[in-house]
Amino acid sequence: MDVLNIARDKALTDGTGLDEVETLACLTLPDDALDDLLALAHEVRLRWCGPAVEAEGIVSVKTGGCPEDCHFCSQSGVFDSPVRSAWLDVPSLVRAARETAATGATEFCIVAAVRGPDERLMSQVRDGVAAINAEVEINIACSLGMLTQDQVDELARMGVHRYNHNLETARSHFDSVVTTHSYEERWDTCEMVRKAGMELCCGGIIGLGETIEQRAEFATQLAALQPDEVPLNFLNPRPGTPFGEQEPMSAVDALRAVGAFRLVMPRTILRFAGGREITLGDLAERGVRGGVNAVIVGNYLTTLGRDPAEDLALLGELSMPIKALSESI
Ligand code: SF4
DSSP states (O other): OOHHHHHIIIIIIIOOOOOHHHHHHHHTOOGGGHHHHHHHHHHHHHHHHOSOBEEEEEEEEEESOBSOOOTTOTTBSSSOOSOOOEEOOHHHHHHHHHHHHHTTOOEEEEEEOSSSOOHHHHHHHHHHHHHHHHHOOSEEEEEOSSOOHHHHHHHHHHTOOEEEOOOBSOGGGGGGTOSSSOHHHHHHHHHHHHHTTOEEEOOEEEOSSOOHHHHHHHHHHHHHTOOSEEEEEEOOOOTTSTTTTSOOOOHHHHHHHHHHHHHHOTTSEEEEOTTHHHHHGGGHHHHHTTTOOEEEOSOOSSSOOOOHHHHHHHHHHTTOOBOOHHHHO
16 A cells, blocks of 8 residues: 555554554655645644644753764764853843744743752752742653652652753664764663653754655654654754764755654644744745644754744644643642
8 A cells, every 4th residue: 555545544543653664665765745744744734734834942041161072063062063162050041931922932941951950950950940930830841861769759740841852863873973972871861751741852963964764763762752742853063073074955855754654653742943934944844834833932952043923923824823821730
């Protein structure tokens, strides 16, 4: 049977995801089947997630100088990239949370470029989360690297709603992307987060030199973790990093990945994260009508995203309401 018919039965009718072989068949569909793939992915998203789009703002509490060597990352201190190490204070965190809430976003993610949090970072996050909770109505998410069980428990006790930790790429490709920690270490943090009752946000980057088979492998490995949210990034080659000279992937391949990931995870929040401007340009709209149901508003961590007003206007044109806070708690 044609893979789109299989996907119609599994993802649309039953709400179950495609397996690795079926995912590969989606990722290798001919260009003239792209519209059908995206239309089905959109139907699946509407059926299982509804029309609302979740908006999230992110702020970096500690930027740059990370000891890890993720080859795509300009925040690694190991490479010669122009991002400088910097910390944000608690009043600035609260201000960023307030500005994010004012856009209508329901999630505010505090991000740090670290292997995992030390006591200084945990204390900053503790104070920041308490201050934001006291003053701003918004869900707080964190992305602070690999965690110990004690740190997972503490973040859950603080009321952190969602924790982001990406697998980044397929298990079989991981050693070509990162050498300072293992796939299993990343996986373990994700498992601990879910078991502690926080929502798990786990995704990665497409276009890291993985084969198309590894892209299918990655999608199904993510699905096995049952993440509440999957942020999908497309490599935006950063100067000074080992992947700085790679070609950005083509828009058609990026859209095929968007559609396929939706069919692998019919019920998850699928978010456009970094790199979509360089890869998709104005075609991003097709992604939002092809399975994506969440966006980041405003600046990304080290590259400029779009003006929040532009994204929000686009969603208005597409008649997709921004998810309200009352629907997301
Ligand atoms: S991706 Fe995260 S862990 Fe890897 S170098 Fe960048 S900030 Fe560090």
